[in-house]
Amino acid sequence: MGNSLRGDDGVAQRALQLIAPGGHVRLRQVCQLTPELAAEIAIAGADTVFFLDADPSSTEMTLEPVELRSTRGTPLAHSMSPAEVLELTRRLYGFAGEAFLCRIPAKYFGHGEGLSPQAEAGAHAAAKMIQERIAASFTIS
Amino acid sequence: MAERIVIHPVTRVEGHAKISIYLDESGEVSSAQFHVTEFRGFEKLCEGRPFHEMPGLMSRICGICPVSHILASSKAGDMLLGVEIPRAAAKQRRLLNYAQVLQSHALSFFHLSAPDFLLGMDSPPEKRNLFGLLESDEEFARRGIRLRQFGQRIIELVGGRRIHPAWGTPGGVLRAVGTVERDEIRSWIPEALASMDIALGRMKPVLDALAPEIEHIGNFPTLFLGTVTPEGALEYYEGLIRIVDAERNIVAEGLDPHRYASYLGEASEEWSFMKFPFYKPLGYPGGSYRVGPLARLNVAQSAGTPRADRELREFKHRSQGAVCQSFFYHLARLIEMLHAIERIDELTDDPELLREHIRAKAGQNRNQGVGSCEAPRGVLFHDYQVDDNGLICKVNLLIATAQNNLAMNRAVEQTARHFVSARSLQEGMLNRVEAAIRCFDPCLSCSTHAVGQMPLVVELRDSAGELLDRAERG
Numbered sequence: 261m262g263n264s265l266r267g268d269d270g271v272a273q274r275a276l277q278l279i280a281p282g283g284h285v286r287l288r289q290v291c292q293l294t295p296e297l298a299a300e301i302a303i304a305g306a307d308t309v310f311f312l313d314a315d316p317s318s319t320e321m322t323l324e325p326v327e328l329r330s331t332r333g334t335p336l337a338h339s340m341s342p343a344e345v346l347e348l349t350r351r352l353y354g355f356a357g358e359a360f361l362c363r364i365p366a367k368y369f370g371h372g373e374g375l376s377p378q379a380e381a382g383a384h385a386a387a388k389m390i391q392e393r394i395a396a397s398f399t400i401s
Numbered sequence: 402m403a404e405r406i407v408i409h410p411v412t413r414v415e416g417h418a419k420i421s422i423y424l425d426e427s428g429e430v431s432s433a434q435f436h437v438t439e440f441r442g443f444e445k446l447c448e449g450r451p452f453h454e455m456p457g458l459m460s461r462i463c464g465i466c467p468v469s470h471i472l473a474s475s476k477a478g479d480m481l482l483g484v485e486i487p488r489a490a491a492k493q494r495r496l497l498n499y500a501q502v503l504q505s506h507a508l509s510f511f512h513l514s515a516p517d518f519l520l521g522m523d524s525p526p527e528k529r530n531l532f533g534l535l536e537s538d539e540e541f542a543r544r545g546i547r548l549r550q551f552g553q554r555i556i557e558l559v560g561g562r563r564i565h566p567a568w569g570t571p572g573g574v575l576r577a578v579g580t581v582e583r584d585e586i587r588s589w590i591p592e593a594l595a596s597m598d599i600a601l602g603r604m605k606p607v608l609d610a611l612a613p614e615i616e617h618i619g620n621f622p623t624l625f626l627g628t629v630t631p632e633g634a635l636e637y638y639e640g641l642i643r644i645v646d647a648e649r650n651i652v653a654e655g656l657d658p659h660r661y662a663s664y665l666g667e668a669s670e671e672w673s674f675m676k677f678p679f680y681k682p683l684g685y686p687g688g689s690y691r692v693g694p695l696a697r698l699n700v701a702q703s704a705g706t707p708r709a710d711r712e713l714r715e716f717k718h719r720s721q722g723a724v725c726q727s728f729f730y731h732l733a734r735l736i737e738m739l740h741a742i743e744r745i746d747e748l749t750d751d752p753e754l755l756r757e758h759i760r761a762k763a764g765q766n767r768n769q770g771v772g773s774c775e776a777p778r779g780v781l782f783h784d785y786q787v788d789d790n791g792l793i794c795k796v797n798l799l800i801a802t803a804q805n806n807l808a809m810n811r812a813v814e815q816t817a818r819h820f821v822s823a824r825s826l827q828e829g830m831l832n833r834v835e836a837a838i839r840c841f842d843p844c845l846s847c848s849t850h851a852v853g854q855m856p857l858v859v860e861l862r863d864s865a866g867e868l869l870d871r872a873e874r875g
Contacts, residue, residue: 296550
């Protein structure tokens with residue numbers, strides 16, 4: 261998620277370009293998280309969901325589990341968090357899989373396309389890590 | 402001592418705003434204002450750009466209704482070229498406009514406003530959202546999500562992506578529709594129609610329980626303005642402007658949208674970034690009018706599709722004259738969603754939609770182009786002046802939300818006067834004031850597009866309401 265016209269905010273979209281689609285992998289680029297994604301996750305029959313986002317407060321890329329838990333939502337209702345999307349998917353469609361939030365360090369959010377060298381490196385690292393996770397899950401099964 | 406209550410931010414609207422409620426010496430509401438606190442600048446940003454770029458640039462005004470801006474912008478471009486676009490392109494544009502109305506109204510109704518009237522205005526604020534709705538009626542929430550997804554999926558299938566599609570252009574559109582896309586769209590229609598039956602069936606009984614809100618939240622006479630066919634039916638893409646008064650008398654008919662500036666004026670106030678359009682013959686602020694779903698149903702004699710026509714007849718029986726209660730914007734939104742689905746069904750059943758001649762080619766033939774369409778929130782005008790090289794010299798955007806600005810302010814004040822008392826301030830009172838705004842489903846990102854025009858005043862007040870400092874710009 262993110263806006264590729266705001267510099268490093270497009271880092272997650274860049275990472276998605278580096279992940280091979282097809283087979284068991286479905287990719288979706290969005291500017292923000294909205295309730296319809298719950299239906300998309302359910303229709304895709306996903307058992308694992310990775311959310312990728314730019315994070316100005318991180319200095320290292322991290323992959324953390326998004327826990328399925330009861331959430332009340334936010335009153336502003338402009339957009340949703342990964343936990344809220346997952347909760348909707350669980351409540352409406354019985355999703356019981358795993359989900360992870362990949363935070364990619366990002367610094368420059370000015371107008372215009374293009375990533376800083378650090379964000380570009382982060383996009384490659386994120387894509388590699390997620391592809392390895394996906395490959396490992398299919399190896400195990 | 403006079404005091405002020407501030408609701409900031411206003412929740413469950415598209416954009417950022419605040420409401421100030423002013424109390425008199427006895428603690429009763431003396432007045433209220435709806436301030437739009439965000440600021441964009443698109444009219445200025447576009448100067449110097451080639452007019453062919455405008456649909457893409459204008460699409461970026463809004464992530465909720467980009468298709469409306471692409472349409473109005475492309476139509477302004479059609480006028481600059483001086484062409485009639487191919488029929489398949491016109492049908493595509495109509496199709497995406499209905500998809501836009503559907504997805505935007507679904508967001509407003511199911512995600513932003515339904516928690517108020519299905520869970521109750523006084524229900525705990527932490528529950529008045531989509532998750533609270535989910536706890537109350539899971540199937541209703543699921544169908545709301547699917548309806549919005551349907552509208553967005555059409556935009557994605559036809560335009561290439563669901564937000565900011567690179568699709569509309571002066572002279573037509575950039576992509577032909579194939580049978581695969583057409584067939585997928587058609588496969589959604591039975592479920593969508595069934596969802597509308599459920600939503601309308603759920604909404605109508607709720608209205609009876611909301612009599613105080615319907616009576617006192619934005620219930621006042623104004624003019625209503627919308628686009629109709631030459632026969633007076635609902636029209637969203639190409640038609641003539643009709644204006645009716647509160648008694649549903651026709652005030653003006655057959656107005657040419659290209660000549661909007663001859664009958665619509667735009668005023669500014671120092672306390673808001675949003676302009677205040679008005680109907681020129683009645684002056685400012687007397688020429689206050691409303692646009693959007695409620696206005697469209699008030700100005701149209703018929704819908705032109707069977708299911709929506711049945712609902713429209715019932716809707717019109719709610720009043721002898723025009724339906725003036727702003728709360729009925731919500732019901733009007735549902736009727737428009739039903740109509741949009743019926744029109745999507747018709748358009749996707751038309752083989753002409755699939756033709757591959759989708760763009761008329763021509764050079765620039767004019768120096769001014771005006772495009773209009775009915776966006777989800779009301780009629781939208783894009784007005785471009787270009788030089789002989791096709792570069793933009795001046796842009797004026799007259800946005801639907803801004804056209805409701807006078808009415809929104811009046812609705813806020815009326816609601817505050819009736820429901821708010823500082824002696825025993827309850828959260829539910831303030832939620833009703835916010836609900837007055839939500840009736841109009843304002844898209845504040847769209848409506849604050851001017852730059853360097855609007856003066857801004859910032860007032861600093863202490864808890865007793867005393868003015869401590871004041872900064873002025875512009």
